[in-house]
Amino acid sequence: MSGLEGFALEGFALPSDVSVDGTVTIATGEGVAIVAPRVTPAWIESIVRSLAATTTPLRARPAGAIVDVLGRTGERFLDDGDDLRREALDLLPPSAGVSREMARVILDGMAADWTVPRLRHWLEAELTDPRCLDGLIDVGGRRVMAVGPALCVQVVSGSVPGVGVNALLRSLAVKAPTLLKPGFGDVVLPVLFARGLREADAELADAVAVVYWPGGSVDVERAALSGAETVVVYGSDDTVTALRALTPATARLVAYRHRIGVAVVGRGALTDARAPTAAGEVARAVAIFEQRGCVCPHVVFAEEGGKVDPPAFARLVAEALEALAEELPAAALPIDEASAVQQLRANAELMATAAVGSWHGGSEAAWTVVYDPEARATTATVGRAVRVAPIEDASSLAQELSPIGAHLQTVGVTGLGQRVTAMTEALGRTGASRVVPLHAVSFPPPWWMHDGRGGLQELVRWVELEEG
Amino acid sequence: MSRFDAMAEALEFRFRDGPTAPWSDAEFERRALDAFGHQFEACAPYGAFCARRGATPAEVATWEEVPAVPATAFKHLDLDSGGGRAPEAIFRTSGTTHGTTARGRHHVPRLELYRAACLGPFGAAVVPDGGRLPFVSLIPAPPAAPDSSLSFMVGAVADRFASETHWVVDAEGRWTDDVEDLFAARRAAGEPVALLGTALAFVHLLERAGPGSLALPEGSRVMETGGFKGVGRSTTREELHGRIAMATGIAPARIVNEYGMTELLSQLYEPVLTEGLAVKGWHAAPPWLRVRALDPSTLRGLPDGQEGILSFFDLANLGSICHVMTEDVGSVREGRVRLRGRTLGAEPRGCSRAMDELMGTVS
Numbered sequence: 114m115s116g117l118e119g120f121a122l123e124g125f126a127l128p129s130d131v132s133v134d135g136t137v138t139i140a141t142g143e144g145v146a147i148v149a150p151r152v153t154p155a156w157i158e159s160i161v162r163s164l165a166a167t168t169t170p171l172r173a174r175p176a177g178a179i180v181d182v183l184g185r186t187g188e189r190f191l192d193d194g195d196d197l198r199r200e201a202l203d204l205l206p207p208s209a210g211v212s213r214e215m216a217r218v219i220l221d222g223m224a225a226d227w228t229v230p231r232l233r234h235w236l237e238a239e240l241t242d243p244r245c246l247d248g249l250i251d252v253g254g255r256r257v258m259a260v261g262p263a264l265c266v267q268v269v270s271g272s273v274p275g276v277g278v279n280a281l282l283r284s285l286a287v288k289a290p291t292l293l294k295p296g297f298g299d300v301v302l303p304v305l306f307a308r309g310l311r312e313a314d315a316e317l318a319d320a321v322a323v324v325y326w327p328g329g330s331v332d333v334e335r336a337a338l339s340g341a342e343t344v345v346v347y348g349s350d351d352t353v354t355a356l357r358a359l360t361p362a363t364a365r366l367v368a369y370r371h372r373i374g375v376a377v378v379g380r381g382a383l384t385d386a387r388a389p390t391a392a393g394e395v396a397r398a399v400a401i402f403e404q405r406g407c408v409c410p411h412v413v414f415a416e417e418g419g420k421v422d423p424p425a426f427a428r429l430v431a432e433a434l435e436a437l438a439e440e441l442p443a444a445a446l447p448i449d450e451a452s453a454v455q456q457l458r459a460n461a462e463l464m465a466t467a468a469v470g471s472w473h474g475g476s477e478a479a480w481t482v483v484y485d486p487e488a489r490a491t492t493a494t495v496g497r498a499v500r501v502a503p504i505e506d507a508s509s510l511a512q513e514l515s516p517i518g519a520h521l522q523t524v525g526v527t528g529l530g531q532r533v534t535a536m537t538e539a540l541g542r543t544g545a546s547r548v549v550p551l552h553a554v555s556f557p558p559p560w561w562m563h564d565g566r567g568g569l570q571e572l573v574r575w576v577e578l579e580e581g
Numbered sequence: 582m583s584r585f586d587a588m589a590e591a592l593e594f595r596f597r598d599g600p601t602a603p604w605s606d607a608e609f610e611r612r613a614l615d616a617f618g619h620q621f622e623a624c625a626p627y628g629a630f631c632a633r634r635g636a637t638p639a640e641v642a643t644w645e646e647v648p649a650v651p652a653t654a655f656k657h658l659d660l661d662s663g664g665g666r667a668p669e670a671i672f673r674t675s676g677t678t679h680g681t682t683a684r685g686r687h688h689v690p691r692l693e694l695y696r697a698a699c700l701g702p703f704g705a706a707v708v709p710d711g712g713r714l715p716f717v718s719l720i721p722a723p724p725a726a727p728d729s730s731l732s733f734m735v736g737a738v739a740d741r742f743a744s745e746t747h748w749v750v751d752a753e754g755r756w757t758d759d760v761e762d763l764f765a766a767r768r769a770a771g772e773p774v775a776l777l778g779t780a781l782a783f784v785h786l787l788e789r790a791g792p793g794s795l796a797l798p799e800g801s802r803v804m805e806t807g808g809f810k811g812v813g814r815s816t817t818r819e820e821l822h823g824r825i826a827m828a829t830g831i832a833p834a835r836i837v838n839e840y841g842m843t844e845l846l847s848q849l850y851e852p853v854l855t856e857g858l859a860v861k862g863w864h865a866a867p868p869w870l871r872v873r874a875l876d877p878s879t880l881r882g883l884p885d886g887q888e889g890i891l892s893f894f895d896l897a898n899l900g901s902i903c904h905v906m907t908e909d910v911g912s913v914r915e916g917r918v919r920l921r922g923r924t925l926g927a928e929p930r931g932c933s934r935a936m937d938e939l940m941g942t943v944s
Contacts, residue, residue, distance in 0.1 A: 445878070446877070448877045448888060448889065448890070448910045448921070449908075449910050449921075451877030451878060451890070452877060452890045452908050452909075452910055453908060455651070455877065455880065455890060455906065456651040456652065456653045456906070456908055459649075459650065459651035459654070459906060460651050460653055460654050460657060462630065462633075463626060463627075463630045463650060463651070463654050463657075463658065464657060464658075465633075466626060466629035466630045466632075466633050477878055477879060
């Protein structure tokens with residue numbers, strides 16, 4: 114990324130009647146800096162006031178028309194000839210800590226859902242008839258209407274690129290003016306998206322403010338949250354706890370707190386013919402987002418009794434990660450994450466000599482696979498690293514995962530055959546909200562049950578005219 | 582006398598010369614290689630680990646080549662090089678951030694070696710003026726926290742340097758005394774005090790105390806150490822020291838940060854009391870502990886000043902494993918360590934959970 118050395122990225126997008134009151138430059142990795150507004154509580158309050166003024170005009174517009182503008186803007190991120198896509202692909206690697214190749218895969222995967230047909234389908238999937246956002250409609254003999262928040266404030270922490278735009282799409286689709294604080298590594302896409310909105314539809318763009326500030330700035334966060342009808346937080350349990358305390362009693366808090374993914378490979382996929390495919394799917398799910406996403410599998414349970422035994426499957430995953438390293442190179446990890454990986458590797462090596470497991474991945478390899486017979490899903494990894502653990506009977510997975518039920522989210526599956534239905538029921542009762550074929554782990558559809566509920570359903574308030 | 586005891590006794594003798602006693606590189610090297618030879622034989626999993634890397638005592642020529650164990654290995658294995666001596670103590674890493682199954686355990690076959698390693702560096706950093714003075718400890722007393730290496734250390738230094746010790750926090754973090762009355766009595770006595778505590782304990786103390794109620798006599802000093810978790814998402818150590826200074830009247834140049842961990846029996850201190858504020862943020866190591874910053878991908882030693890993974894060779898760890906690669910990030914300059922400057926409760930990247938956090942929840 115030497116060509117971008119010293120580059121400063123504009124880390125904000127504001128309604129047209131709000132001006133910046135000075136800026137501060139925040140260094141990221143790779144010599145690229147984010148230029149963020151100097152954020153004070155008073156300045157944030159001026160944004161909140163500006164956004165609040167757009168509530169009424171926004172609500173007067175048909176939901177279908179808003180979604181079309183969002184979709185046309187989103188589609189620009191898929192068009193190789195479009196400057197929004199080009200800029201995104203240039204800026205994602207240094208700002209999000211991913212390779213160029215990975216940036217392309219992530220953008221393609223994310224933006225595939227930002228198109229007009231996909232967004233329309235989403236609204237129908239979640240709300241059945243999106244006209245419920247425009248006024249009372251008849252649904253099964255009841256006259257109901259869905260109302261989005263008058264002001265939605267979304268605080269995203271973390272570095273998964275695309276999460277911020279997904280968050281914006283959700284709130285704007287339900288006509289909510291939105292203040293978004295993106296995660297440190299996810300500033301680029303929401304800022305570019307807001308710029309695209311500005312070019313497409315100034316009125317809609319005026320209902321959006323994207324402002325980066327360092328998480329934990331209590332006075333700023335209190336000011337931001339003070340006027341919200343709905344607060345959405347994506348972050349660690351600690352972040353959620355802190356922001357919950359700042360959320361007014363009158364506001365609703367939607368918390369996407371920390372979650373963990375796992376995978377299970379059943380006997381059916383552990384044949385000579387199928388195991389390499391399953392290992393390749395595990396490798397991709399691990400590599401995409403470099404284990405920073407809540408959908409990423411941290412522990413892969415390989416069922417015993419197949420032709421390919423769990424240690425052999427771990428070797429296949431290692432081979433698949435090695436092969437993938439060329440197609441989707443890993444970016445250098447920040448030192449603290451690299452340090453965690455070195456602990457993982459050295460521990461695995463130490464345990465291997467005690468004949469407890471085995472490990473794969475050379476000292477400088479950008480990936481790590483640990484075969485750990487005692488791995489539990491509590492052992493999350495960071496960077497392109499994964500543990501493989503044996504499980505005698507995949508059907509007992511839900512029981513195995515019960516200690517982390519409160520943090521369980523995605524379970525990637527393959528080779529389970531008919532057992533998948535009963536297992537999903539058991540996993541769901543344990544805490545999982547998403548059971549998905551391994552190959553589709555990384556990019557859930559927009560209408561997914563994100564931590565147990567559709568993203569639009571979380572944001573709307575229902576109103577009914579009762580017949581009496 | 583066993584080989585372990587003979588080596589330990591010789592080290593205790595040297596440690597008692599204090600942290601400013603001259604240690605040549607050759608002496609450190611010789612003692613380090615001797616320690617490795619002992620640990621290679623005495624600790625079976627470590628010996629196997631080294632042998633698999635081809636790093637046997639016959640092959641290893643310098644202390645840097647001695648394989649380091651990851652600090653997290655103390656969670657998974659009993660790294661005991663006591664040579665058959667039953668551990669006199671098993672210290673455990675904090676239970677607040679790790680689940681019970683994942684708490685690290687440090688077997689200490691000979692507490693006297695630990696005591697000898699603690700006293701000199703503490704004295705040089707916190708009581709450089711010599712003599713005894715009253716201690717107020719926000720760290721639980723050793724009998725209340727028998728598995729805390731920090732409590733043991735404070736007990737040892739209090740025996741040596743305190744004229745009297747007020748233990749004001751019990752093992753569960755409850756205040757055992759009326760702290761404000763105690764501080765008022767210390768003010769009335771007018772004698773300088775040493776106030777010792779973790780960052781988290783200081784935060785709690787500052788929260789509960791009324792204005793002016795924590796002021797301490799001139800000449801008092803503070804030792805503050807680790808324990809960041811729960812301190813707050815955006816508190817920096819500098820801010821914490823500023824708040825301690827405001828409340829106690831003890832200037833930041835008299836607030837000494839101790840850097841230590843259960844996995845290492847030696848401690849490092851900011852020598853601010855003797856060298857002033859210019860060394861704030863730089864931790865001095867005793868001569869029997871060597872530290873390097875390692876390249877995070879190759880694990881090779883980095884030049885002075887570059888940030889990397891901190892790795893320690895601590896002769897006080899003779900009874901376990903001397904060479905420990907920590908999870909901490911920082912740089913080294915002329916043997917002194919600077920921990921990476923970051924907020925105390927910095928957000929992890931991504932929306933998946935860091936292992937320790939998750940373990941904490943599971944427990």
